[in-house]
Amino acid sequence: MRRDLLATCSPGRRGGGGCVSELVSTARELHARGFHVFPCDHPDQQRCIGKHGPGNPCDGMRGKHPAVSWGTWAQTVTAQMIDLVWTKHGGQANPAVSCGPSNLVILDEDEAGALDEWCTTYGITLPATYIVTTGRGRHLYFRWDHDAQPIGNSPKVFGGRKIDVRGYGGYAIAEGARHASGATYTGNGLDVAELPAEVAEMLIAANNGGATDETISASERFLAVDRASPVPEKIEMHTRHQALIAYAGRLRKSGLDYAEAEPAYRLRWLLCVQPVGQIPEAEHHDPDCPYPVTWDEALAKLRDVYRRYPAGQAFDEEPVTSAQHIVDEDIEPPLYGDVAALLDGTLPPPPTPTILRREDGSALFYRGEINSLIGDPEDGKTFVTLAAIAQALIDGGSAAFIDMDHNGLASVVDRLLTLGAPPEALRELQRFRYTDPQEDTGRLARVVADCAAWAPDVVVIDSVGELVSTCDGNSDSTDDYTRIVNTHVLPLVRAGAAVILIDHFAKGKDSRAYGAGGTMAKRRKLGGALIRVDPVRKLVRGKGGELALIGQKDRHSGVRSNCEPLARGLFDCGTFVLDEPLDGPPRWHITSRSQVPRGLSEVPVADQTMRQLLVPIHQLVAAAAGGDFTVADLIAAVYGAERIGSHRSSIRRQLDKMTATGLLVVTYAGTAGGDPRRWTTATAEDPWTGSDDDK
Template sequence: MSAVDVALSLAALGWHVFPCAANGKPLVRWGEEATTDRAAIRKWFRRDERVGIHCGRSGLLVVDRDRKDGRDGFASLKAEGRPLPRTFHYTSRSGKGRHDFYAAPADVDCTIATDVHGMKGVDIRAGQGIVIYNGPALTEAPQLAPAPAWGVVQRQEHGYSSTVSLDAWLAEERSPEPSAKARRLAAAMPLEGVSNPDLLALLTPLVDALMMGYGRRLTYDIARERYTRNYPDAGEAFDKAWTRAIARVEADWDAVMQAPPTEYVSRARDEHDSDDLYVDVAAVLRGARRRAKATIGTRTDGQGLFYRGKVNTLMGDPESGKTLIAACIAADVLAAGGRVLWLDLDHNGGPDMVALLQGFGVHTSVLMDRARFRLASEVLDGQEDVLRAVADAAEWGPDYVVIDSVGELLPLFGASSDSADDFTSVNRKVAARLATQGACVVTIDHLAKGHDSRAYGASGTMAKKRAANGAYYEVVNVITFTPSGGGRADLRIVKDRPGNVRDNSPRDGKRPRAASFGLNRDAQDQPQWRFFAPQDAPVKPPTRSLEVQMVESDVDKLRALDPAPTSKRDVMARMKWGGPRALEALRQYREAMANA
């Protein structure tokens, strides 16, 4: 019986098949192309191809037992005493293994498992798993028993879903030089093809060795070149396996951080209630492996300006634009579905703050939703009120918190701006506590008035600068902000402890420019704003109006979209822009395309 006849017989049962080489390597993108289409199958199977089956799309769960590499699945299963119901099966091509076919449960999102439940040599093929069929052509549907409960492994949402793209992960490295261990593992990458599970097993320790960020790109290039040397078409499979290895390593670290404490630790916690006394070493190690990235307040080149889980500061002269900058970021966070807490201690007033955010396009329904937005203003009369807002934040979890301003916060605690001890105590109770809850905290402060003191930063104690463990910016006014015409201000880096913003900004002086904030109104008198990257910043005086330059920058971004934008809603969803900005950019984009 030829391979095409076997494949057609399986397809007639509704099993999705695809061709494989003699060594079991898929010859097509089986995750997308496995099919029951007879014409495609006849086109694929022309020689001695082997038949692969996509388990998930075929409704199958296969128990794969094997004897190789010191693993004996038959002995492991017997030792565990796990029941294996009688069902359709066959002996694997090597003669040392066996595939037992079961009907996968319809209500469970199954996945693969290697050495399931610690049984060496017993693997589960389900969900996105595949098997290389070695049985006969089937003239009628075999009777498949329901899958045994112990073999049903439910896919975890984070299991093989990486938090970053492969390109982004490779680019995020501290040094181009890999460790000796990473080089050794990359050089050991086999030149012959291996199965997808085996490739994932090979790449996982290699990716783990690169998580500190040293030599990711070079190591990847070495390993990929070896693996694809004899199989030029295997690059896509290699990249997918590498991405899954990233996800697996991330999942392992998640498991470490979420693992329940040992009995001894649990008893100690119950007796002494000392959860917060000691450093969480697992979290420290994980943090060392993942360098903090600024993700709030995005520049025109995609680089963020403020850090989640950190205390960031905007410091500058009165009327320099500090509150406007913080408010525009709040509008962006809310437009993207995030949550915002604003502690207004600078006497701006609740009505004025609400009107400001409404003017920046935040819908009234969002401002009225206590799960999305909370504003504390005139009611903050003392430290008890502030601490109550901090405690509430731990319950509802804001993504972005503004404290406006530090100078007004300290007196509520009876603290002095000139006392390092006073400031440190208040900062720990408020800003630092909010940051440890995961929020991007932005404190607003005033630049010192004395000529000599201004070189050091905000008024009062130097402890203010030391306390900022995120980004600390001086806001320098360039074009005075007016209610009708907008304005512009530069954000100058005073301190950037994580280093992500500084590393992606030009080194032009002691306080390099991280961004130029531009605020203007469009033809419909709607406010629009940008955080221009230094290389994109408008000149002064502008050769074209700031408004025109901002819209042109947006049009360029829409030109780069693939597929092309189709509607305002499409632009809002893909670019994370507010409605007025998306509408104006789309209008100008369509005009530009029509005139091209």
């Protein structure tokens, strides 16, 4: 944890009544008072940080949407969890209080005087208590034991007055938060009084006896289960595996489905396993537990429990004395897949690409997976990955660039600014991190551990060759590559980042058609998309350029399903276009309509000369009145008119080869000593898309 970040104000980033670190301090203070706090959206964030999805879209009401799965998160909150999550959002998140685990009932008065008028009408006197003034009214806090008799949310129990009740299963935005109107939630500093008996009786009656099993959500049921079996705030080194298995069992027993359980489980894992940089060196050499528990190992335990035990079944938490024993004797996966759980929606959903969007909104890379971008040197691979980072930062996300290839900080930042990355995001260490490990494996390990704990949206590693070399590996060795990826890449993947590995084509003619150089494990270890870069027009500073993006592998088919199929199992991911006009800032986008020259995918990657000729050939065909060209036309287009004589034989050989492969056809055979032979492309289709659409 970067404590210095929590204690330092960021210029221009203000929340609540002061700098963003005040929100972290406020959340800690509320936690110290016994309130179970969790983070919500802050109106000053560029976009809502609430947990939204297809079934829970943002309604535009800023400052109130929970940024975590609060039902399971708030009940086990610790000061360390507060630091982790608030820092994740740059310290800028509104604190909220979960009423159930805090044993609170909060009367939410949205109209001044409404509660006083109700008390006068019914002769009720409310004791002096802790009150938070909100953007529109007041929150009056009262103590209530929900374990003995839960009081749920009741929006209509005060005779039509604008007074709501926040109880078991509800929450309220807390002191220190910023309202969308700009007002700050302020508290009066008093202690929380007990809920008067007469008010409690009315609320219980309105609840029809309180919240029942039928009305309490799975998350709320888990609160009661977890309160009955609390987990120590600090978990000792030797009991981490045992604690994680036990926690997974309680999640399964509570009835939570997998999607609800994983966020809560991940936060418990963060408590069990601190970042490597904070673990005493001696713990790395402990004979019973030589390494920290990786997220991969921890998540496997959750999956095993969910596959092995039905929802709600009692879970055996028999103590195990040896942490290493748990590692060696882990729960054996079932022989067959759980189709019932899949159909019930309790298994994890398939991954979908969300990183580096095209102009049609579909994306090219997956979070929580290893993705790869390959090509020849200086073909623009790094530029494309930096576009993914820039887009993530523009969206309010976070990213890291691990510069094994020594591009340099100045060069990387200059390119990011060219691509439109917000300067304020680049300044903040919680939004963007650049590092050059400098061939130091120890430094690299610290970087990976730090980034895994930070959990950014995107991590780019440039490049695979330098990564393997730094780790004393052989690019042709399956064992070496697997070891290096497991150690230095998978922790980032398990943290949820979209990891993009930059790699180079193989040198051998036959191997280039397959993809990157080195071991077959490079392709096997990819869980996301493998995309190659083919320059249509080289990227040049001040002039822009175009890069064809051709997919070679997509394990989950989330990218392929939005792309046009090409020959040999490839698929067209679109074209990266960078425009650098003289009268304005650079602009970039990725087309969804193919701009790959027809036939480019059919040409073997190894035949670079043929590939380079395809672009000017299609340009000549498109521009020529007759739709065809001569050898001299092509030489002039490629080398200049003054070089026609010196390249005639080599160009003619290439044209004959392309004719033999079916890419070109001869339109006029020519005559000896007379008119030259002429060629055109194999069909009359649009030469840039292979379709009959209008050009």
